[in-house]
Amino acid sequence: MNKTFRKLRLTGFILCGGMLFASAGWIKQEPASQLPLRRELKPGQAVIWYLYHSGWAVKTRNYLLIFDYTEPSERPTKRSLDSGSIDPAEIGAQNVTVFVSHRHSDHFDPLILGWRAAVKSIRYIWGWEGEGVPADIHFGSERRSVAVDGLEIMNIHHNFDGIPESAFLVKADGLTLLHAGDHGHSRGLENPAFKDNILYLMEKAPRLDLFFTPTFGGEIDALRLLKPQAVFPMHDGGNERQYAKFARKVKALGLDVEVGAAERAGARFFYVKGTLVPNEKTCVCAGVQPTGQAKMREDKKTNEG
Numbered sequence: 468m469n470k471t472f473r474k475l476r477l478t479g480f481i482l483c484g485g486m487l488f489a490s491a492g493w494i495k496q497e498p499a500s501q502l503p504l505r506r507e508l509k510p511g512q513a514v515i516w517y518l519y520h521s522g523w524a525v526k527t528r529n530y531l532l533i534f535d536y537t538e539p540s541e542r543p544t545k546r547s548l549d550s551g552s553i554d555p556a557e558i559g560a561q562n563v564t565v566f567v568s569h570r571h572s573d574h575f576d577p578l579i580l581g582w583r584a585a586v587k588s589i590r591y592i593w594g595w596e597g598e599g600v601p602a603d604i605h606f607g608s609e610r611r612s613v614a615v616d617g618l619e620i621m622n623i624h625h626n627f628d629g630i631p632e633s634a635f636l637v638k639a640d641g642l643t644l645l646h647a648g649d650h651g652h653s654r655g656l657e658n659p660a661f662k663d664n665i666l667y668l669m670e671k672a673p674r675l676d677l678f679f680t681p682t683f684g685g686e687i688d689a690l691r692l693l694k695p696q697a698v699f700p701m702h703d704g705g706n707e708r709q710y711a712k713f714a715r716k717v718k719a720l721g722l723d724v725e726v727g728a729a730e731r732a733g734a735r736f737f738y739v740k741g742t743l744v745p746n747e748k749t750c751v752c753a754g755v756q757p758t759g760q761a762k763m764r765e766d767k768k769t770n771e772g
């Protein structure tokens with residue numbers, strides 16, 4: 468047994484002891500998802516929740532970024548990030564930025580506007596003009612870069628579905644992430660607008676950490692060019708098994724990327740040093756082990772010394 472492992476076991480023992488006390492009611496217990504929300508993150512680390520369909524929450528050191536939130540089809544009895552739905556009280560103390568790529572109902576649920584009153588620090592970023600209030604940040608057909616409160620936000624624009632849409636490239640706390648919204652095309656790079664957007668993103672994000680993408684066209688081309696550390700398939704709310712299918716496809720193609728395939732709304736991932744830990748538990752004793760590709764990548768790194 469090496470030193471690190473012994474130390475881990477000891478930490479695990481102490482943490483588990485704490486959890487036992489907590490569950491016995493001797494210490495006030497917090498809801499499970501409060502723990503990752505309040506966790507001290509280093510620059511470059513993130514906790515990621517799949518909410519539903521194209522909805523994601525990404526917690527970095529200083530920010531909680533929420534993308535394309537819509538309510539899960541099966542409403543949980545109690546709202547929480549861990550059940551895939553937002554309880555404004557749960558995120559009330561966070562520095563929240565809400566992104567909406569376009570106005571289709573599977574990407575924009577007007578109930579998000581109600582969070583304004585409940586969350587002290589909140590801003591809205593719209594992928595088209597004229598929504599929300601004038602003080603919000605709006606992106607239109609022009610590509611822009613906006614710096615706000617230490618965040619850098621860039622957009623690409625398209626109207627593949629006949630309405631104006633954006634996808635957002637965000638730099639926050641040492642991380643670069645891309646939420647593609649509905650930016651996908653059955654002809655992939657053969658579509659000039661799609662290709663031009665991907666080339667622009669390559670230039671703006673020489674290193675991409677997290678890539679959230681629909682899988683209805685062009686995503687493999689995008690993966691090959693953007694080379695993200697981790698990719699998260701989306702846009703199959705209620706049919707989440709498609710995500711595992713995508714993960715198998717990526718593996719079969721031999722692409723060197725972690726795949727965060729959510730199994731259900733509320734699935735949680737921890738991103739650290741370019742690897743993903745799926746279904747991360749909050750207690751060391753629960754045996755957090757990188758699995759799947761993350762494990763393979765780690766083994767590869769160990770073997771390479």
Ligand SMILES: [Zn+2]
Pocket residue numbers: 571573574649702
């Ligand atoms: Zn859509």
